[in-house]
Amino acid sequence: MKPWELFNLIYRKVAPNGGRIRYITVGQNLDYQIYPDLENRVCYVLFQQTSGFRDWLANLRFLPRTKPFEKYCDVWVHGGHLRVWRSGADRVLSDMLDCEKSYPNFEIVVAGFSKGASMALLCAMDFFAFTGRRLGFAGFGGAKLALCGSGRRILRMVAPGSSNWINRSDLITTLPPAPFAHAWKNIVNRRFNPLDLVLNVRREHEIYDRPEVYP
Numbered sequence: 210m211k212p213w214e215l216f217n218l219i220y221r222k223v224a225p226n227g228g229r230i231r232y233i234t235v236g237q238n239l240d241y242q243i244y245p246d247l248e249n250r251v252c253y254v255l256f257q258q259t260s261g262f263r264d265w266l267a268n269l270r271f272l273p274r275t276k277p278f279e280k281y282c283d284v285w286v287h288g289g290h291l292r293v294w295r296s297g298a299d300r301v302l303s304d305m306l307d308c309e310k311s312y313p314n315f316e317i318v319v320a321g322f323s324k325g326a327s328m329a330l331l332c333a334m335d336f337f338a339f340t341g342r343r344l345g346f347a348g349f350g351g352a353k354l355a356l357c358g359s360g361r362r363i364l365r366m367v368a369p370g371s372s373n374w375i376n377r378s379d380l381i382t383t384l385p386p387a388p389f390a391h392a393w394k395n396i397v398n399r400r401f402n403p404l405d406l407v408l409n410v411r412r413e414h415e416i417y418d419r420p421e422v423y424p
Contacts, residue, residue: 210225210251212347212374213418213420215347215349216349216417218230218253219255219257219258219320219322219325220322220349220418221418224244230244230255232257235301236295236298236300237292237293237296237297238261238293239256239296239301239328240256240257240260240325241254241255241257241301241304241328243255243305245308245311245312245315250312250316251316252305252309252312252315252316253319254308254318254319254320254332255325256325256329257322257324258321258324259323266289267289267290267292267293268289268352269289270292271287271288271384272288273286273287273356273389274286274288274291276331284355284360284363286354286355286360287327287352287385287389290327290354293324293328294327294328294332294335301332302332302335302336302339305317305332316345317336317344318345318347319345319368320348321348321351322350322351322417323352323381323414324351325351326348326351326354326373327351327352329348330346330348330351330354330364330368330392331354332344333346333367333368334363334364337366337367343366343367344368346371346372346373347373348371348373348374349374350379350381350414351373351375351381351382352382353382353384353385353389353390353391354389354391355392356388361393362392372395373391373394374397374417374423375391375394375395375396375397376396376397376413376414376416377396377401378400378403378409378413379406379413379414379416380406380407380413380414381414397417397422397423397424398423399413399422
């Protein structure tokens with residue numbers, strides 16, 4: 210699936226074939242859905258963007274919290290997003306394992322937009338800790354999740370060779386402030402304009418549905 214098609218599936222809930230998806234909500238507004246792409250033999254685990262007042266509260270509660278990561282080390286991550294993920298993680302991971310049984314030999318890719326990109330990365334971490342298997346990842350316009358260098362290295366380890374699409378004029382991708390940082394970035398072809406960070410927040414945050422912005 211092309212990046213802009215995947216973004217439309219996550220954000221506008223419209224598949225390339227014209228079908229539509231409906232998110233499942235668990236825990237503290239953790240919105241997800243599993244979409245099997247039969248043509249390309251991929252199961253996409255999709256996480257929805259910020260969609261209400263409770264989500265905005267979670268975004269603002271970014272003070273870092275530790276997430277134990279098996280035998281490696283404790284990882285410092287966005288506290289509000291970690292709370293949301295923990296509130297429904299068991300249900301999501303259980304559905305992913307059921308999906309593997311229903312669609313053997315399909316690749317699993319976790320994907321999300323905005324807050325959903327953080328959920329997808331946290332999901333990849335827990336799936337790796339539980340199964341020892343790495344997942345594909347595609348993020349669009351996500352906030353910074355990890356606090357320290359070791360945390361960013363672990364995120365790259367659990368989802369290698371993946372795409373974290375960032376528009377430099379997208380305000381959401383600049384938050385929270387340092388020392389938070391992205392694990393890695395794939396920059397879209399969009400000229401940086403500092404005025405857009407404050408004057409065109411929504412437009413720049415939703416730019417990922419345009420094929421021409423991808424290299």
